[in-house]
Amino acid sequence: MSVTPNPRILVLGASGLIGRFVTDDLRRRGFHVVGAARKFSASQRVSPLDLQVPILSLDASAMAGLLVAHDIGVVVNCLGVLQDAPSSDTGAVHCEFVARLLAAIARSERAVRLIHISIPGSADDDRTAFSTTKREAERLIAASGVAHAILRSGFVIAPSAYGGSAMVRALAALPFELPDKDRATPFQPVAVEDIAVTIAWLAARPLDEDATRAVNWDLMQPQPVTIAGVIERFRIALGTSRLRRIALPRMLLDVGARLGDCVSYLGWMSPLRSTALAELRRGVNGDPQAWMAATGIVPKAIDDTIGAHGASIQDKWFARLYLIKALTIASLSLFWVASGVIALLISFPATTAILTSRGWPDAIATPFAAITSMMDISIGLLIAVRRTAAFGLVAGIVVSLGYLIGCAIFTPDLWLEPLGALVKTGPAIVLMLVALSTLDNR
Template identity: 45%
Template sequence: MTATAPTVAIFGASGLIGQAVARHLVRAGIPVVPVARRFTAGQRQDLGPAAVEVPILDLDPARLRSLLDAHRVDIVVNCVGVLQGGRHGGTAAAHQGFVGRLLAALAGRAAPSLLVHLSIPGHPEADTTRFSQSKRAADRLIAEAAVPFAILRPGFVIAPAAYGGSALLRALAALPFGLPAREAGSPFATTAVADIGETVARLARRWRAGERDWRVVWDVMERQPADVGQVVEAFRRWIGGPAPRFRLPSWLMRLGALAGDAAAPLGWRPPIRSTALWEMRRGVTGDPAPWAAALGLEPTSCAAALAGLAPGVQERWFGRLYLLKPLVVGGLAAFWIVSGLVSLIPGFAAASAILTAHGFPEAAARAATVVTSLADIAVGLAVAVRSTCRRGLLAGIALTLAYMGAAGLVAPELWLDPLGPLIKPWPVMILMLVALAILDDR
């Protein structure tokens, strides 16, 4: 494209779809302003100096308008979305709340801007979750506004990166497990992320050519959808995963969703939550014909989308580790908290007696037991919270080394103890190193 190409701002550019669309547009020669609450170091390197870090959901219409004006934005792509409420806000705030402010910002601009909004497919009467209801409410706000818009409703998005649902499907494909019949049989149309990027690119070209009267709602997905089980099997063939030998029971899926709901207030973003499970059972369907005809695109099938990605050993490693990650982190958090509580309450006398037996005054032994027990509990609580987990793991490693060093000085005979009190902490430290290695979500 030439220098007259419209500038595209992508809100939510740190997400699976937002980052992929930004990269697609850059390759197409279209100026991009990626905007997100936070980018990882890798994303900042990938997206370049144009990336803008700002608390998107906190911006009022005036600040949104200033941001768009400062970068001379012509087209806004809204990829902001929250599956279920968490520490950074609920679905209503992320969807219709933000969209309402964005529409007010666009309406107040001197020149018209095109809003490309990422929504969800399906019929409104089937919207039973706060996620789907708030998404549909945002769609209505856009339809009632005076700004040009294109609402894109993709299916299950297949992208090179893995996050959320796409990460979960990779995990299932890498393990010998099949989904329960109820979930496996739901219709599940997929969308190649490149189709979303190309849709935005073609809209940008036509906007540059002078087409301004955009008020469309398109289902952006493959023509012939499969069901969830068939999509998992397609991923299994793609990465060379093992044949499914066990079918997961429905109660285990529900239990996993409840565990995900419990972890979310601590800052974690698990792929299995109540809303995700319900939306999976609801299924993904739509009619891509109007979109394909309007832009002259042929929708990419699930098989073709996967064929365009090069699988490697990293996919199998990721899939196998993904579902172990909550067990590793949760197990370490429980280990530190429980060990601290045991030493502090039922085992306090025995723990103090070990120190007094090696020459510590009784008062010092009791004080040391209290301090170390509270330190253990603090490490466990830090590991359990997403924002402090990394520091908690590092503190746990340091504390373990300190314990072993002190014990080696005070009671060196413990190195030869048949129960291995100074040998067993090493596997725990190794597990904490593993947790640090797989901690990142993006």
């Protein structure tokens, strides 16, 4: 096997929080980087070298062909899922895929270094499927004989936000406080820039160098910090450190995590799920000294990572709206379903009476009332499912406008009813526009 002095790099999971930053950063440093992901958002398609492929469905032969076709010398695996759900399987992503990837590297008959992003902590503390499968992947890599570096990153702080990092920003922006026991949890962060620098450093090392042939490093700032300290630093940046806060009961967090588990079956990846809560309470800590000594990298402290300057307006809006987005989707879904159910099962005679009193024949008024009621229920159900939410919101806006125009033509007196039901449709349309505007996750 030959050793490539300036190897081409394949980043798996190049649409994710770490993967996207690493891909762009390595390209800025002059590396030839192929970014691969199951799906890129429109804003992420910045290079013809970004490949949209069903990575997790590829067998070892197909992956080996990908490595050979692009002359890959370094593979960076940033793939990971937090929790088992209909669209994600921790065992399949963390173990089965890694086993196929190792087989692909062997089949390619090339000199390839595998850089694998993992989690810190001790195997003795692993309690979730997320952590146990991540640790099993480490064991598979260590036993493979492939040149590798396992990077156990701390709590990642990046310019963008997703999942846990978005939740921390939201907690910093809103007037809520974690329970005392959770606030004291160790939570050592790492700047995503330090992860990218480490990968670049490893990619430039000779593959046959003994010191970097098989390494396992904790990547995080050495200074101890708690989750309360991380949140407080975001509060300073967001200008919310002086807000009076309400302490959240631990039971409320448990209930929220269970609700997050439930909505995952509808396709929504809530940052607050039972695994996320368990991992948060376990904490994030480790010993970065081996990493620092080997690379000479001095990791950024949290004050430098978040920055000494205040947050931008888009940072503030995101932090404030992040949790409200979930509330908006839930309320709109319930609004449409409840509206349809009430009209169909409770006030159906009153609805048809309104139409017949204005000259509509019974043969038209009854099916019209039934169809519109079922249409409302359908819109609510469409909004509730992540894959169809955008279509449901657009349909809700169109139908609402149709109701307004239809009532203006056929029943204009309803605009003057005491409770002003039609008048309230306008703000509902605006709320659906807000929900539609915040649907993106990446």
